[in-house]
Amino acid sequence: MTRFSLAPAAPPHIQTPAPARQRVRLTQPLRHARYRRLWCANLVSNLGTWIQTFASAWLIASSSHSASTTTLVQTSTYIPVFLFALFAGVVADAVHRPQFLFFCNLFMAGCACTLAALVTTGHAPHAAVLAVLFCLGCGSAFMWPAWQAAMSGLVDPDEVEAAATLNNLSYNTAAILGPALGGVLFKWIGPGPLFLVNAVSFVGLLAVYRAWWREDGGRPRPCAGYGARLREGLATAFGCPRYRRILRNVATVFFATIAFAGLLPVFVRDVLRMDASVFGTLMGSLGGGAVVAAFCLPAIRARVDKTNILAGALAVYGAMLATMPFLHTLTLLVPLIVCGGMAWSAVVSTLNAAAQLSFPADVRARTLAIYLVVMAGGYTAGSLFWGRVADACGVRCAMAAAGACVLVNAAVLVTGKRQNPI
Numbered sequence: 001m002t003r004f005s006l007a008p009a010a011p012p013h014i015q016t017p018a019p020a021r022q023r024v025r026l027t028q029p030l031r032h033a034r035y036r037r038l039w040c041a042n043l044v045s046n047l048g049t050w051i052q053t054f055a056s057a058w059l060i061a062s063s064s065h066s067a068s069t070t071t072l073v074q075t076s077t078y079i080p081v082f083l084f085a086l087f088a089g090v091v092a093d094a095v096h097r098p099q100f101l102f103f104c105n106l107f108m109a110g111c112a113c114t115l116a117a118l119v120t121t122g123h124a125p126h127a128a129v130l131a132v133l134f135c136l137g138c139g140s141a142f143m144w145p146a147w148q149a150a151m152s153g154l155v156d157p158d159e160v161e162a163a164a165t166l167n168n169l170s171y172n173t174a175a176i177l178g179p180a181l182g183g184v185l186f187k188w189i190g191p192g193p194l195f196l197v198n199a200v201s202f203v204g205l206l207a208v209y210r211a212w213w214r215e216d217g218g219r220p221r222p223c224a225g226y227g228a229r230l231r232e233g234l235a236t237a238f239g240c241p242r243y244r245r246i247l248r249n250v251a252t253v254f255f256a257t258i259a260f261a262g263l264l265p266v267f268v269r270d271v272l273r274m275d276a277s278v279f280g281t282l283m284g285s286l287g288g289g290a291v292v293a294a295f296c297l298p299a300i301r302a303r304v305d306k307t308n309i310l311a312g313a314l315a316v317y318g319a320m321l322a323t324m325p326f327l328h329t330l331t332l333l334v335p336l337i338v339c340g341g342m343a344w345s346a347v348v349s350t351l352n353a354a355a356q357l358s359f360p361a362d363v364r365a366r367t368l369a370i371y372l373v374v375m376a377g378g379y380t381a382g383s384l385f386w387g388r389v390a391d392a393c394g395v396r397c398a399m400a401a402a403g404a405c406v407l408v409n410a411a412v413l414v415t416g417k418r419q420n421p422i
Contacts, residue, residue: 026298029163034212035154041204043170045105048201050178052112052140054283055194056133056181058186058276059119060126061265065275067395069126071262071387074379076130080137081376082097084147089369090230092146093362098212100146105202105209108139144147144372149365152356161301164353168345169294175287183280233366243367244360247374250351253314257344259386259402260286260321266395271330285334289341297346307413310350314345314410322403325396 030036046366061070092100115132118124155163237243268279300309320340327333355371356364382402390398 003256018147023136024159024162024298026162026165026169026295029155029159029166032154033395034396035151035163036206038151038154038205039170042167043174043210044204045201046171048112048173048198049176050174050255050283050287051182051194052115052198053377054179054182055186055191056115056129057261057265058182059124059129059191059268061279062276064126066387066389067266067398068384068387070266071390072130074258074262074383075132077137077140078376078379078383080134081141081144081372082380084138084141085369085372085376086230087369088142089145089233089372090365091142092149092365092369093229094232095146096213096216097146098209098216101143102206102209102213104143104146105141105205108136108143109199109202109206111135112138112195112202116186116192116195118201119190119195129344130405141376143373145369148352148356148368149361152364153252153294153361157357160356161349161353162298164356165294165297165345168349168352169291172287172290172294175249176284176291179280179283179287181280183277186276186280187331192236198320227345233363233370233404236361236363237367237370240358243355246354246358248352249310249409249413250371250374251378253347253351253406254375254401255382255385256405256409257317257321257347258379258382259399260340262383262386263390263395263399263402266390267324267399270395271325278330281330282337283335286341286344289338289343290345291341292338293342293345296342297349300346306350306354309346311410311413312344313343313350314413316340317347317404318406318408318410322400324403325399334419 030039057070057073060073064070095416111132115124115129115136118128118132151163151167152160185194236249265279268274268282272278297309317340320336320343323336324333327336332351355368359367386398386402
């Protein structure tokens, strides 16, 4: 599923937070049996996704000298979300979600098997790999709105932020183990078996969704026409000033931050002049920081408002991106990226929980789909843009410029906090 735990990873009820808020324990959402089963199955699936993310990025980077070509891995993954997530949100609010999620994950497992077969048999030029990644992205585009709406509906409203952090913890635990395993195994067995691991990782989720589907009897949801539901979702989302602010932040934040994932393979190859194992180590370092943050965030959220958390986290992440180009040893890079991972966990879980809690359940998938479209648009545009900047000016310049953009986002949040809280 997904990086990205990307997970992997994880959408007006909210009022402006009071200075002191009741603290919800990180593990509290796990008391709900269905959420607990899905979380465990999703952890395994996120591990497979991160192994595939590592293998596909390094496969392209190691056989291409162009930063733009390497960043197309991110583009192929996210452009389907930009194209289809809005329609997927309408569908997700109109169908039986467990049944729908079952078939989405079955399709993605089939795509992963196809990619494994192509690479193993030697019929995997860049275009073929990117085409299958696009198909996997299509599965994600249809899955994510239903997944997020379903998960937030399995816990109490005051537990949604903790659930988002837990989802991010799942995603980032896999983000540590997946690249580390991939970096070791890539040299020994090649990328083909790594893609097959991703296919197998969907089995647990398929079993959970199938059991949920059978328990609920697959009852269809009464719904109006898709066009009417789409218009209702758009009007609801864009009619809320607070949600428009969330979407603006999502677009600008993800446009700049994708530079790390898109350019890291090129940075390892061309600046550090190191191999797949170092790429896996640095990818895993970001996930490691995010896992540490998951245990700190509940206490921070009880004392600090969302806007300050988001601004502070963006400042740390931007500083990481801006500093990386000037460091050349793992002794300095690993702790720096761990700090960036802690900040990234705060950014993602804060924005995600704010989106999940903005609207009631009957329109949640549609409004979350708009969030995902904006996120994917930022990712897609950013991966293309920073790849071109790296080709023209060098990967160091591109990463430093992306870091500066993230720092500007943090400054804008701080200066406009009173008028425009998250």
